[in-house]
Amino acid sequence: MEINNVTKMTPKSGGVKMIITIIVALLAGLLIFQSVTIIQAGHRGVVLQLGAVQPQVFDEGLHFKIPFAQTVIPMEVRVQKSESSQTSASRDLQTVATTIAVNHHLDANNVNKLYQEVGMDYTARIVDPAIAEALKAVTAQYTAEELISKRPEVSTKVKELLKEKLSAYHILLDEINIREFKFSEEFDRSIEAKQIAEQQALKSKLDLERIKIEKEQEITKAQAQAEALRLQKQEVTPELIQLRQIEAQLEAIRRWDGKLPNVTGGAMPFINVDKQ
Structure with missing residues (x-):
């Protein structure tokens, strides 16, 4: 009877051992799974131990952690883009709607401090309010027209303040890009009217300069002609007159065809060769 009882209890004992083995294997697998973590490219891992942020930050790759006691929060450190439209006032109290795009990234070595001080919603809590405050502070230093004419300078000041x-x-x-300054319709019309007036004034000025230059050119030309005539009068001598007469007679002889004219009374194309 005792032998039969032992034989009957053996299958149950084996089943229990199998269940225990499976449970141990599952626990071991869970323990291993809880002991490792993988940080993806472009991220850093913030380590929490029983809810407390640790000074250690996990880089990309495989890492070991204390199972059940430590939790790893991945945070992206790649360049991120925040684009928004902000309304502010210029120095001359014009309403300015500014569209701006901002590129930024998290400091990889201090993501644990950011998580501890701000949390994961840092864009809405920090980035967007900082953009709005920087734009309002800088645009208040310029008139509406200066915001357009000094746009690179405005962009540099916004960048410096926002960086801080x-x-x-x-x-x-990383970088900011002010895409657009938009003003009221009344201001746009006043700018357009001012530009037209400036262009007309410039045209009138250029016309006056052109007339002045043309007048100066005419005066200079007349003075040059008068001077030329004066010099010519100074150079006219009896010898020059006699030379011009001889040249005229020689030209007449060259053109004479050898025939005497039918009607006389004019000067004959001959040179008085006897006169020395």
């Missing part, structure tokens, strides 16, 4: 504000929260500014 974001760096305080471990966010690094």
Whole structure:
């Protein structure tokens, strides 16, 4: 009877062992799974140990962590783009609607501090308000016309101020691009009228300069002609007159065809060769 009882209990014992083995294997697998983490490219891992942020930051790749005690929060450190439209006032109290695009990225070595101080919603909490504040502070220093004519200078000042504000929260500014300044319709019409007036004034000025130059040219030309006549009068001598007469007679002889004219009374094309 005792032998039969032992034989009957053996299958149950084997089943229990199998269940225990499966449970142990599952626990071991879970333990291994909880002991490793993989950080993807362009990210860093913020380590939380029982809810507390740790000073260690995981780089890209495979890392080991304390199972069940540590949690890793991935944070992207690649360049991100924030684009928004902000309304502000210029120095001459014109309403300015500005469309701006901002490229920024997280400081890879301090993502744990950003997570601890701000959290994951840093764009809405930090980036967007900083953009609005920087734009309002800079546009208030310029008139509406200066915002257009000094756009590169305005962009540089916005970039410097925004860089300072974001760096305080471990966010690094890469570049900004002010896409558009938009003003009220009344201001646009006044700018257009002013440009037309300036163009007309410039045209009138150029016309006056052209007339002045043409007048000066005419005066210079007349003076040159008068001077030429004066010099010619000074150079006329009896010898020059006699030379011109001889040249005229020689030209008449050259053109004479050898026939005497039918009607006389004019000067004959002959040179008085006897006169020495």
